Structure formats: structure tokens, C-alpha cells
Amino acid sequence: MFNNRTKIKALLASAETGQEVIVMGWVRTFRNNQFIALNDGSTNHNLQVVIALGLVNDDTLKRLTTGTSIKVAGTVVPSLGKGQSVEVQATTLEILGDSDADKYPLQPKKHSLEFLREKAHLRFRTNTFGAIFRVRHALAFAVHQFFNSRGFVYLHTPIITASDAEGAGEMFRVTTLPMDGSAPKNDDGSINYGEDFFGKSTNLTVSGQLEGELGAMAFSDIYTFGPTFRAENSNTARHLAEFWMIEPEVAFNDLEDNMDLAEDFIQYLIKYVMDNNLEDLEFLDQRLAEEEKQKPQAERQEFGLLEKLRFVTDNKFERITYTEAIQILLDSPHYKKKKFKYDVSWGIDMQSEHERYLVEKHFKKPVIVTNYPAAIKAFYMRLNDGCEAGKQTVAAMDILAPGIGEIVGGSQREERLEKLEARMADMHIPAEEMSWYLDTRRFGSVPHAGFGLGFERMVLFVTGMTNIRDVIPFARTPKNCEF
Amino acid sequence: MFNNRTKIKALLASAETGQEVIVMGWVRTFRNNQFIALNDGSTNHNLQVVIALGLVNDDTLKRLTTGTSIKVAGTVVPSLGKGQSVEVQATTLEILGDSDADKYPLQPKKHSLEFLREKAHLRFRTNTFGAIFRVRHALAFAVHQFFNSRGFVYLHTPIITASDAEGAGEMFRVTTLPMDGSAPKNDDGSINYGEDFFGKSTNLTVSGQLEGELGAMAFSDIYTFGPTFRAENSNTARHLAEFWMIEPEVAFNDLEDNMDLAEDFIQYLIKYVMDNNLEDLEFLDQRLAEEEKQKPQAERQEFGLLEKLRFVTDNKFERITYTEAIQILLDSPHYKKKKFKYDVSWGIDMQSEHERYLVEKHFKKPVIVTNYPAAIKAFYMRLNDGCEAGKQTVAAMDILAPGIGEIVGGSQREERLEKLEARMADMHIPAEEMSWYLDTRRFGSVPHAGFGLGFERMVLFVTGMTNIRDVIPFARTPKNCEF
Numbered sequence: 001m002f003n004n005r006t007k008i009k010a011l012l013a014s015a016e017t018g019q020e021v022i023v024m025g026w027v028r029t030f031r032n033n034q035f036i037a038l039n040d041g042s043t044n045h046n047l048q049v050v051i052a053l054g055l056v057n058d059d060t061l062k063r064l065t066t067g068t069s070i071k072v073a074g075t076v077v078p079s080l081g082k083g084q085s086v087e088v089q090a091t092t093l094e095i096l097g098d099s100d101a102d103k104y105p106l107q108p109k110k111h112s113l114e115f116l117r118e119k120a121h122l123r124f125r126t127n128t129f130g131a132i133f134r135v136r137h138a139l140a141f142a143v144h145q146f147f148n149s150r151g152f153v154y155l156h157t158p159i160i161t162a163s164d165a166e167g168a169g170e171m172f173r174v175t176t177l178p179m180d181g182s183a184p185k186n187d188d189g190s191i192n193y194g195e196d197f198f199g200k201s202t203n204l205t206v207s208g209q210l211e212g213e214l215g216a217m218a219f220s221d222i223y224t225f226g227p228t229f230r231a232e233n234s235n236t237a238r239h240l241a242e243f244w245m246i247e248p249e250v251a252f253n254d255l256e257d258n259m260d261l262a263e264d265f266i267q268y269l270i271k272y273v274m275d276n277n278l279e280d281l282e283f284l285d286q287r288l289a290e291e292e293k294q295k296p297q298a299e300r301q302e303f304g305l306l307e308k309l310r311f312v313t314d315n316k317f318e319r320i321t322y323t324e325a326i327q328i329l330l331d332s333p334h335y336k337k338k339k340f341k342y343d344v345s346w347g348i349d350m351q352s353e354h355e356r357y358l359v360e361k362h363f364k365k366p367v368i369v370t371n372y373p374a375a376i377k378a379f380y381m382r383l384n385d386g387c388e389a390g391k392q393t394v395a396a397m398d399i400l401a402p403g404i405g406e407i408v409g410g411s412q413r414e415e416r417l418e419k420l421e422a423r424m425a426d427m428h429i430p431a432e433e434m435s436w437y438l439d440t441r442r443f444g445s446v447p448h449a450g451f452g453l454g455f456e457r458m459v460l461f462v463t464g465m466t467n468i469r470d471v472i473p474f475a476r477t478p479k480n481c482e483f
Numbered sequence: 484m485f486n487n488r489t490k491i492k493a494l495l496a497s498a499e500t501g502q503e504v505i506v507m508g509w510v511r512t513f514r515n516n517q518f519i520a521l522n523d524g525s526t527n528h529n530l531q532v533v534i535a536l537g538l539v540n541d542d543t544l545k546r547l548t549t550g551t552s553i554k555v556a557g558t559v560v561p562s563l564g565k566g567q568s569v570e571v572q573a574t575t576l577e578i579l580g581d582s583d584a585d586k587y588p589l590q591p592k593k594h595s596l597e598f599l600r601e602k603a604h605l606r607f608r609t610n611t612f613g614a615i616f617r618v619r620h621a622l623a624f625a626v627h628q629f630f631n632s633r634g635f636v637y638l639h640t641p642i643i644t645a646s647d648a649e650g651a652g653e654m655f656r657v658t659t660l661p662m663d664g665s666a667p668k669n670d671d672g673s674i675n676y677g678e679d680f681f682g683k684s685t686n687l688t689v690s691g692q693l694e695g696e697l698g699a700m701a702f703s704d705i706y707t708f709g710p711t712f713r714a715e716n717s718n719t720a721r722h723l724a725e726f727w728m729i730e731p732e733v734a735f736n737d738l739e740d741n742m743d744l745a746e747d748f749i750q751y752l753i754k755y756v757m758d759n760n761l762e763d764l765e766f767l768d769q770r771l772a773e774e775e776k777q778k779p780q781a782e783r784q785e786f787g788l789l790e791k792l793r794f795v796t797d798n799k800f801e802r803i804t805y806t807e808a809i810q811i812l813l814d815s816p817h818y819k820k821k822k823f824k825y826d827v828s829w830g831i832d833m834q835s836e837h838e839r840y841l842v843e844k845h846f847k848k849p850v851i852v853t854n855y856p857a858a859i860k861a862f863y864m865r866l867n868d869g870c871e872a873g874k875q876t877v878a879a880m881d882i883l884a885p886g887i888g889e890i891v892g893g894s895q896r897e898e899r900l901e902k903l904e905a906r907m908a909d910m911h912i913p914a915e916e917m918s919w920y921l922d923t924r925r926f927g928s929v930p931h932a933g934f935g936l937g938f939e940r941m942v943l944f945v946t947g948m949t950n951i952r953d954v955i956p957f958a959r960t961p962k963n964c965e966f
Contacts, residue, residue, distance in 0.1 A: 005735055007634060007703070024735045025703070026927045040734075041702035042634055069927035071735075097898070097928030104926050121919040122926070124701030133702070137636045144627045151490060151525055153620045158957045159642070159710045160655070160687075160725050162964045172643070172680070173662070174655050174687065176714050179674045181664020191662045197655070197714055197724070198964035204643075204657065211957060211966060218607030219524035219616070220490070220508070226710065227642045231659050231680055241680070242643050251523075252488055252507045252554075415580070436604040436966050443587050443605070444509045444552035445580030474641045474694060481645045481681035483694060483919050 005071075009042035015085045017076050023047060023088060024071045024096070026125065029108050030064045035081075038072070044127045044283055048079060048087035056093050066108050067099030067125070113470055120474055121483055128287060131280035132471055135273055136459050142272035143225055143246055143455075146265055152221040152248065157208030159227065162200045163433070170231040171203035172241075204229035209450060210380070210437050212249040213413065216448055217440045223248040225455075233478050237467040238405070240456060242476040249450035255382075255395040255412040258449035259319065259368050262399060262408050265453070266366070267313045273462055274309060281306060281462075288464040301403065302364070305464040308402065317366040317399065325369050328362055329354055346391065349376045355400045365402070372396040379423045381411040397451070404461050410451020417441040488554075492525035498568045500559050506530060506571060507554045507579070509608065512591050513547045518564075521553070527610050527766050531562060531570035539576050549591050550582030550608070596953055603957055604966055611770060614763035615954055618756055619942050625755035626708055626729055626938075629748055635704040635731065640691030642710065645683045646916070653714040654686035655724075687712035692933060693863070693920050695732040696896065699931055700923045706731040708938075716961050720950040721888070723939060725959040732933035738865075738878040738895040741932035742802060742851050745882055745891050748936070749849070750796045756945055757792060764789060764945075771947040784886065785847070788947040791885065800849040800882065808852050811845055812837055829874065832859045835888050842883045849890075855879040862906045864894040880934070887944050893934020900924040 006021040025040030025047070034053075037046035049072050051061075064070070071094045079087040105119050106126065116123040123129040147154065160174050176197040177183040184195040193201040208224040215222035224247045231241060248261065274281060285305040292300045303311060320328070329335055329344045334357055342351045350369075359367050371384060374392040381394035399408035414420040420441055424431050431438065459471040469475040474483045489504040508523030508530070517536075520529035532555050547553070554577040562570040588602050589609065599606040606612040630637065643657050659680040660666040667678040676684040691707035698705035707730045714724060731744065757764060768788040775783045786794060803811070812818055812827045817840055825834045833852075842850050854867060857875040864877035882891035897903040903924055907914050914921065942954040952958040957966045 009634065024929070026701075041636070041704075067927045069929045096930070097924075097926075099926040121697045121922060122701075124698055130701065133636060133638070133698075137631075137638075140637050140639075141627055141631045144624055148620075148624045151492065153524070153616060154623050155616070155620075155956055156623075156710075156727055158725065158959060158964075158966070160712075160959050160964060163966075170659070172657050172659060174657060175662065176653070176655060177662060179656070179658065179660060179662065179666055180668075180672075183662055185663075189663075197716075197961060198959065199962035200964060202964050214604045214966070215607055215616075215956065218509075218605075218613065221524075227639075229643075233680075242641065244639055439604060441580075443580075443582040444550045446507070446552045447579070473638055473698065476641060476643050476681065478680060479682035481641075481643060481683060481685050483641070483644075483646070483697070 007042040008038065008040045008045070008047045011047060011076065011088075012043065012045055012084065012086065015076075017078055017086060019076045020073070021076055021088060022071065022073050023049070025069070027064055027066055027068045027070060027099075029066060033061050036064060036070070036072075038070070039125075039130075041124070041130060043279060044130050045084070045279065048081055048084055049074065049093075050087055050089050051093060052089070055090060060093070060095060063095055063098055065099055065101040065104070067104045067106060069096040069099075070094060071096055113467065117469055117475070124473075127283060129470075131283045132459070132463050132465065133473065134280050135277050135284070135463055136471060138273045138277045139269055139455070139459060139462060140225075142269045143223075145272070146268045147221075147223045147248065150221065152223050153215065153219040155208075155212060155215040155219075155222045155224055156226065157205070157211040157224045159205055160198070160202050161205045162198065162202050163210065164203060169206055171206060172229050172231045174202045174204060206230060207245070207452065208247050209249065209452065212247050212450065213437070213440060213448065216249040216251045216450070217444070217446070220251045221248070222250075235478050237469070238457075240468055240472060240475055240477060243468075243472065244455040246453045246455055247450060249448065251446050251448045253412070253449040254447055255370060255397060255449060258410055258412060258451060259317075259370070259397055262397070262410065262451050262453075263317050263368070266399070266408070266458075269458065270309050270313050270462060274306075274313070281309070284463050284465075302360075303402075308464075309462065312366060312401075315365055317368050318363045319368045319370065321371045322369055322373065322393065323371070325350070325354075325358055325367075328358065332357065332362070334361070347373050347375065352405050355405045359400045359402050359405075366407075367400045368397050369400065370395070370397045372398075377411070379427045379429055380413050380420070382414045383419055383423070395449075401457075401461050403466075404457050407457045407461060408451050408453050410449065412447065412449040415441060415445045415447050417445065490525040491521065491523045491528070491530045494530060494559065494571075495526065495528055495567065495569065498559075500561055500569060502559045503556070504559055504571060505554065505556050506532070508552070510547055510549060510551045510553060510582075512549060516544055519547060519553070519555075521555070522608075522613075524607070524613060526762060527613050528567070528762065531564055531567055532557065532576075533570055533572050534576060535572070538573060543576070543578060546578055546581055548582055548584040548587070550587045550589060552579040552582075553577065554579055596950065600952055600958070607956075610766060612953075614766045615942070615946050615948065616956065617763050618760050618767070618946055619954060621756045621760045622752055622938070622942060622945060623708075625752045626706075628755070629751045630704075630706045630731065633704065635706045636698065636702040638691075638695060638698040638702075638705045638707055639709065640688070640694040640698075640707045642688050643681070643685050644688045645681065645685050646693065647686060652689055654689060655712050655714045657685045657687060689713060690728070690935065691730050692732065692935065695730050695933065696920070696923060696931065699732040699734045699933070700927070700929070703734040704731070705733075718961050720952070721940075723951055723955060723958055723960060726951075726955065727938040729936045729938055730933060732931065734929050734931045736895070736932040737930055738853060738880060738932060741893055741895060741934060742800075742853070742880055745880070745893065745934050745936075746800050746851070749882070749891070749941075752941065753792050753796050753945060757789075757796070764792070767946050767948075785843075786885075791947075792945065795849060795884075798848055800851050801846045802851045802853065804854045805852055805856065805876065806854070808833070808837075808841055808850075811841065815840065815845070817844070830856050830858065838883045838888045842885050842888075847885070849885070850883045851880055852883065853878070853880045855881075860894070862910045862912055863896050863903070865897045866902055866906070878932075884940075884944050886949075887940050890940045890944060891934050891936050893932065895930065895932040898924060898928045898930050900928065
């Protein structure tokens with residue numbers, strides 16, 4: 001029975017001296033044969049455990065190396081050391097598990113993020129990744145709290161799907177058929193997926209939106225929060241093959257409501273973490289500041305991490321139309337000096353350099369861009385009445401964040417059956433396979449809107465990390481599926 | 484801008500008369516050309532909207548059929564009808580979307596669950612499925628609230644995995660290689676998965692436990708809540724190919740602590756739903772009672788739904804060893820009368836009929852069975868010191884629930900490197916591929932324990948439904964992957 005242990009976070013927070021406690025955790029450092037910095041993952045702050053001379057024998061002292069797990073019983077006493085108000089004077093110490101100092105990969109020194117990516121099974125034990133994954137937890141909890149408090153229903157949309165109509169990107173096949181060519185075939189030589197597990201060709205989902213809409217047409221307000229997949233061969237610091245996405249979908253919301261919801265949501269998430277994980281954010285703020293110091297002045301970010309987060313919670317997001325965004329780009333000194341790699345004109349799918357210019361140089365805050373050209377957006381987005389720049393637009397919205405780029409993509413959905421069917425026909429989307437989706441427009445259709453927030457991009461934004469592989473426990477990327 | 488609507492649940496709860504409101508939703512019924520029962524999914528209780536003679540024209544009246552979506556502005560007034568204290572006297576009514584009464588599949592009558600499974604995209608709009616999926620939401624939120632309040636870190640363990648060591652069942656392959664035999668091959672004719680997306684053979688996860696243990700060795704307390712998969716050709720009311728699982732993993736916990744955690748957790752979930760979704764549970768309680776009435780007396784359940792849930796929250800779970808369980812079965816009149824289909828002896832993997840006998844006939848409450856034979860359990864379970872019935876056992880625990888059978892499976896984990904390696908060798912599990920897992924036993928190993936709760940089985944238990952396809956939005960089963 002171990003459940004009489006006190007967690008280090010609670011112990012340091014209460015700071016009540018004189019109490020007898022049992023603490024367990026992993027040795028971070030041990031100095032002067034006397035002071036153990038003990039960590040149990042509940043906080044980055046280590047508990048100082050003091051061992052009186054003679055409490056344990058020499059053999060045990062030698063085994064107290066970084067990574068060793070121990071159980072300590074002792075008394076909480078005021079601490080004379082800096083950075084902590086209390087410490088534990090050990091009365092007994094038991095080694096639970098050794099950690100051979102010659103073999104343990106995590107030494108009490110700074111390791112590179114690249115090295116730690118290779119050791120993802122151990123990196124949780126470092127200060128940086130301890131803070132990141134506690135923040136990730138807090139963000140996930142805040143997601144549920146936000147929507148629950150507003151009466152949304154959490155809908156688990158399917159992961160395996162036979163639908164490939166969303167067209168959001170390359171998909172992974174899910175199958176139990178043999179791969180060697182012996183899979184059953186149709187008369188025309190194609191694979192007979194009727195013999196596959198689900199009786200049809202199936203993939204991993206790229207989005208829960210279409211199924212989410214089905215829920216919204218009954219519960220009014222739903223959200224999804226689950227894994228989504230892209231089989232894109234993108235080996236960048238911004239892409240994962242497997243990532244988590246949050247997709248609210250709301251009946252009776254128009255584009256305006258959708259923007260309000262997304263902005264409230266993002267601000268709520270950031271405030272929640274600042275209220276509940278300030279220690280972790282302070283650590284990450286300092287980590288980023290040190291990283292920035294290594295860079296040439298010109299490349300440094302304008303804001304520190306906490307400064308940036310406060311700025312986002314304290315200011316309304318800028319809202320502009322796509323047409324206005326293009327005009328800003330065309331009018332920019334950057335454009336006139338031909339500093340953009342990709343050209344700018346009405347109709348382009350803005351590149352990352354364009355989005356970053358708008359957010360980081362022009363507005364210096366999150367920007368919501370609305371009313372994109374219909375030609376570059378998905379079939380389910382609502383066609384706007386009237387035209388901009390003489391062209392058809394849709395009621396889409398993307399939220400662009402400093403340092404990240406697109407963090408939210410959403411739209412009001414096309415609720416008018418005839419317009420939706422016409423658009424699907426234009427885009428060669430087979431209506432017969434999507435009959436269930438069209439049923440929502442046949443029976444009690446309502447205006448509705450929703451968006452997707454890439455969870456890892458949000459974690460990047462809040463932690464100040466720059467590589468998306470560092471904010472998910474075990475990254476899946478091309479040629480990489482370890483652990 | 485629609486965000487000035489009042490949700491029906493809030494309106495009925497406040498019951499404040501005299502206020503002007505805007506409500507939107509779907510018509511459930513319309514009678515006497517005067518009374519609309521309006522539902523927006525926030526509650527099963529419909530709002531009565533009263534239309535004065537002449538407010539809308541005859542054409543509009545005819546369009547007010549089941550499933551039609553409307554927007555109503557009006558005044559909240561006391562209701563004379565039964566079952567509600569207030570209703571809305573409409574001042575304006577706008578039809579948002581029609582619902583052709585001849586084509587709409589959901590008529591204002593009772594549909595079979597089988598029929599509604601075929602119409603899973605619309606069944607959310609019925610009372611039964613409205614209640615089920617609000618309860619499912621509440622349970623999911625309660626999961627996060629329970630663990631968050633205890634300082635656990637929510638860990639998103641990977642969905643796509645190259646590890647197949649858990650051996651929990653058949654797996655789905657994830658691939659981007661062609662299926663027709665043209666996939667690249669090795670010299671020996673086998674498929675060269677080095678050319679597949681991840682550079683190796685990959686599958687959908689059957690459990691996040693092993694990765695969860697990595698997290699627990701740093702954060703002490705973690706949990707997962709994500710989709711898991713089994714490619715088993717089981718077409719039963721209890722099996723899904725895709726389902727959600729919750730897996731806490733706790734450093735410093737032994738089997739006893741693990742049982743305490745699981746029992747607290749299950750009781751917390753049930754209490755949460757009883758506190759927050761009593762209306763939905765009352766509806767489901769009544770639904771079940773009506774269903775039971777159709778059965779012969781002998782087959783009826785002993786408890787009503789709410790009665791059963793209260794019984795579980797108010798009573799400690801029974802805790803017995805596997806050896807005791809076998810003895811109870813051997814001593815039972817049922818066994819002596821040869822009523823079990825499968826034989827009973829020490830060493831068997833208990834069948835559903837055995838588990839149900841223990842839970843439903845013998846103890847009449849949830850039962851935790853511990854210390855199973857090592858031979859029928861997974862390699863990572865901790866070997867018990869000493870033997871029972873002269874045989875090796877492991878520190879496993881299964882929780883069996885009335886009407887459901889196994890709802891939780893867990894164990895204390897083998898933290899001793901040598902014993903774990905020996906067990907893996909015995910079971911032909913390749914240690915070199917699992918080096919990352921063994922590292923947790925090499926560096927600061929600690930006693931730890933965890934369990935898995937099948938989320939859909941929990942939803943079945945709490946809603947009183949009997950087919951698992953009815954408690955997940957879109958079921959994935961053999962030959963079935965619709966929507």
C-alpha cells in the first residue's frame with residue numbers, strides 16, 4: 001500500500017512544517033552526500049531531501065545517482081536553501097530502483113531537443129518536457145471545461161472511415177487484407193474490398209467535421225476532440241502524420257458567431273493555463289528567453305512567451321476579409337521590394353510567408369481572415385451572397401497566430417441543399433455516397449458553422465516551442481514511428 | 484447573428500415568465516394547428532410553443548411537420564399543459580428548413596433500435612439517443628474531471644504503432660503501399676515495409692498502456708482516453724472494432740491501490756451522471772422498465788436502472804481472488820446441476836457465463852477478481868510471490884459488472900527487470916524491439932499499477948442499453964463502416 005505518499009507539488013504548496021511525510025520520486029541530483037533534489041513529476045520544482053550523516057550506508061549513498069527512484073519518510077522542516085521554503089529531513093530512505101549512472105541517457109546537464117526526441121520515452125523526466133506535457137494536459141482539460149460549461153455535447157466521431165470526400169489530404173489505408181498481391185480481386189483486376197474487414201475500402205479520418213454536423217443537427221452544439229491523420233510526406237517542424245484536433249460544430253451559428261466562439265475559446269484556453277500552470281509557463285518563458293539570446297538580434301522574437309500570451313488574452317483579434325488581406329500584402333513595402341517568394345494576387349492560397357507577414361509584421365496580433373475565394377476552399381463552405389472583387393467567395397474563416405500561422409480553420413456551412421449539391425457536382429464529389437450528409441439539408445436544415453483547432457499547434461503556441469514533434473508524446477512522421 | 488437564442492434546457496430551468504425570448508430547434512410534434520413541441524437537443528424535454536390563430540398562414544401551418552427547423556420569437560408564459568411550468572407564446576415564427584413528412588425517416592412513433600442503427604445520422608434526434616449521448620458526454624467529462632482533480636496528466640498515447648507486443652488481439656494494418664501486389668519486396672519475397680510511410684510495418688493500437696507506463700515513470704500519475712482497435716471478427720452485442728478506452732497508470736501504486744482507484748473512479752462517474760443528468764437517466768430508467776415488461780418474468784432484471792446505479796455507488800465492490808472465484812463456481816448449485824456450458828477448473832479463462840454467475844447470481848454487485856493464473860494473463864503483469872493452489876499467479880484484477888461482465892482489466896506491473904525479461908522470453912516477445920519499455924525497469928524502476936476501462940461498456944452500464952452499437956455515435960463492426 002503506497003497511497004499514503006504526499007505529492008511534491010502539494011507538499012511545497014502547503015509548506016506546513018513539522019508534519020511527517022512519505023515522498024517518492026526520482027533523484028534529479030545528489031550533492032555533498034547530503035542533499036537530494038527529488039522530483040515526482042507533479043511539478044518542476046524539486047523537493048530537497050536532506051540526509052543526515054550516517055542515515056544510510058556508503059553503498060546506498062553511491063547508488064543515489066540521477067534517475068534512481070527512492071522512497072523517503074521524514075519530517076518537513078524550514079529550508080535554508082534558496083528557491084524553496086521547506087525541505088524534508090529524512091528519517092528513512094529506501095531505494096526502489098537503481099539507475100546506472102554510466103548507462104542512464106539523461107545526465108544532469110542540458111541535452112539538445114534533437115537528442116531528447118530520440119529518447120522520447122525518457123524525456124518526460126526533464127524540466128522542459130515536464131512543463132510541456134503538464135501544459136498540454138491543462139489545455140486538454142480546459143477544452144473540455146470550456147465546451148461542457150456551454151452545454152456542448154462531446155461527440156466521438158469515427159477514426160476509421162469509408163468516406164474520403166473531405167479531400168483534406170492524403171489518407172492512410174486501414175486493412176486486414178494481405179499485402180503481397182494475394183488479396184481477393186474483382187473481375188477487372190482491382191482489389192475486392194468487399195472482402196476486407198469492413199466490406200469496403202477504409203481509411204483513417206482526416207476530420208470529424210461531417211459526422212460532427214450530424215450531431216449538431218440534433219444537439220445544436222457539439223464538439224469533437226480526437227486524433228486525425230494525414231499521409232503527407234511533409235517532414236517539417238509544423239506537420240505530423242497523426243495529430244489531435246478539436247472541432248466544434250454549432251447549429252444556428254453564422255460566421256460572425258463562429259468567430260466569436262473561436263476567439264473566446266482560444267482566450268479561455270490561454271487564461272486557463274496561465275491561472276493553473278503559471279510555474280510551468282514561467283519555466284518555458286525563461287527557456288525561450290535563453291534560446292532567443294543565442295540568436296542574432298534581428299531574428300529574435302518581439303515578445304517573450306508570457307508577454308505574448310497576455311497580449312493575446314487582452315486584445316481582440318483583428319478581423320479582415322481575404323480581399324483586404326490581399327490588398328494589405330500588395331500595398332506592403334515587403335511586396336514592393338519583392339521580398340515575398342510567392343506572388344500575391346486575388347485568388348491565391350496564401351503562403352505561410354504571407355500569413356506571417358500579416359500577423360507578425362502588419363497587425364502584430366492574431367488575425368481572423370474571412371470570405372476566401374470559393375475556388376480554394378472545401379465544398380461544404382457556404383457561398384456568400386454577392387461577390388468580392390467580382391469573384392465568388394465563401395463564408396470561411398482562418399485564424400492566424402504569431403509564430404504558428406494557421407491555427408484555426410472554419411466556416412459557416414452550406415445549409416441550402418441545391419447549392420450544396422451543385423457545388424459537390426462541380427467538385428466531382430459523389431453525392432450518392434454522401435447521402436447521409438445531404439439528409440441534414442433535406443430534413444430540418446439550419447444555418448450552422450464550425451471550425452477545427454489543431455491541438456498541437458495550440459500547444460506550440462502556448463509553450464513557445466518551435467518543433468511540433470516536441471509537443472506530442474510520441475510523434476508520427478514520415479519514416480518515424482518509434483515507441 | 485444567431486447567438487441571442489435561448490437554449491430550451493435553460494429556459495425550462497429558469498421558468499421565468501414574462502421574458503421575451505428567441506428559441507430555435509426542430510419540431511417534434513405539432514397538434515391542433517396550435518401546439519408545437521420544440522426540441523433543440525439540450526434536453527429531452529420539449530418546449531411547448533403556442534401559435535395564436537392567424538399568426539402564420541395556412542401554407543406555413545402545413546409545413547410544420549416532424550423534423551422541420553424553426554425560429555420562434557415570443558413571450559414566456561405560465562403553461563396550463565402538464566409536464567411543463569412554462570411555454571412560449573409565439574409572436575413570430577420562421578421556418579428555417581423543411582422536412583418532407585413523406586420522406587423523413589423519423590416519424591412521431593416508436594422506432595426499433597435496429598431501424599435507428601441504420602439511421603445513425605438521424606437517431607440523435609430521438610429521445611432515447613438524445614439521452615444516451617448526453618449521458619455519454621457527461622461520463623467523458625467526468626473522466627477528465629476525476630483525474631484532473633487528482634493531479635493526473637492526460638497523455639495522448641499514439642494511435643498508429645509499430646509495436647505489436649501487447650498481444651491483446653488482431654490488429655488493423657495502416658499503410659500507404661499499393662494492395663495489388665506491386666508493393667516493393669525484399670529479396671525473400673516478403674513486403675519491404677521499409678518503403679511504407681513509416682519505414683516499417685504499422686498497425687492501429689490495441690492499448691496505450693505500454694506508452695502510458697513511460698509517462699507514469701515521470702509524472703507518477705497519468706491517464707489515457709483515446710480510441711483503440713481490434714480486428715476481431717466478433718459480431719456480437721458486446722464487441723466493436725473501434726472503441727474508446729481509459730487507461731490510468733500510477734507509479735508507486737500496488738494492486739490494492741489500483742483496486743481502490745478503480746472503484747473510486749467508477750463510483751465517481753456514476754455519481755456525476757446522477758447529479759448532472761438525472762432527467763436523462765430517468766428517461767432511460769423508464770425506457771428499460773418498458774422493455775423489461777415485454778420479457779417473460781424469469782428473464783427480467785432484478786433492478787431498475789436507477790436502482791442499480793444507486794446500488795453500485797452505495798456499496799463497496801466485492802473483492803475475491805481468482806482461486807476463491809473458482810471455488811464459488813465449483814460449489815454452486817448451477818455447477819452441480821451442470822448448467823454451465825463451459826467446464827470449471829483452476830486455470831480456466833473464465834467465460835462470460837461464469838462471470839455473470841458470480842456477479843448476478845452469487846454476489847449481486849460488482850466484483851473485483853484478483854490474482855489470476857499467470858498462464859492466462861499478459862507478460863507485463865507482476866508475478867506474485869508464493870503460489871495459490873500450487874500454481875503461479877499474477878497481480879491482476881478484473882472488475883465484473885452486472886449485465887456487462889468485464890468492465891475493467893488491470894494489474895500491478897512487473898517492475899523487476901530480470902523477471903520481466905524472463906517472462907518475455909517465455910512468451911516469445913522480442914526484447915530488442917521493446918528496449919524502450921525495458922528502459923523504465925533499467926533506470927529508476929518503481930512499483931506501479933494501472934487498468935483499462937472500456938468506455939462503451941461503461942456507457943452501456945449507465946444507460947441500461949444492451950447493444951454496444953447503440954452507445955457509440957457511429958459503430959465500426961465487421962462489414963459495417965457507414966457514415
